Amino acid sequence: MSTTEKNNLGLEVAAIQPVIVSLGELLANYQVFYTNLRGLHWNIQGDKFYELHELYEEYYNEMAEKIDEAAERIVILGGTPTNNFSDYLKLATVKEISSVSDWSKGVDNVFTTLQTLLAQLRALHAQAIKAGDHGTVSLANHGIKSFEKKIWMLSAYLK
C-alpha cells in the first residue's frame, strides 16, 4: 500500500493512525474517570453529601456520553475501540480510586483528573489538526470547553 492510502472519509490512513491511538487512550481515561465518579457518588459522606452526590451524577452522565462519542469516533475513523476494563487499566494514566468518602479528597481527585484530561485533549486536538481530521478536532474542542468550565467551577468551590 502506498503512504497516501485513504480511509472512507478521505483521510490518510497513516496520518489518522496516531489519532486512533490517542482516542483509545482518551477512552481508557474516560472509563476510569467514569467509574471513579460512580464511587464518589456512592461513598460521599458529610455535610456536602447532597450537592456533591448530585454533582458527581451529573458528571458521570456526561462522561457516559463522552465515552460513547470517543469510542464511536474510533470506529468512524476505521479503528476498533476496546471495551475491556483490563485493557483500559493498561492504557489509562488516570488512577483508580477506592471508597473515598471525604468530600475535599474527592473534589481534589476530580479536579486533577480534569486537568489530565484537558492536557490529553489539547494533544489530541494538535494531532487531529495535523491529520486534517476536523471531526476529532470538534470532539476535542467540546471536551476542552466542558472541562475548562468544570475546572473553573471546582476551583471556585474549593476556595
Ligand SMILES: [Fe+2]
Ligand atoms: Fe445514584
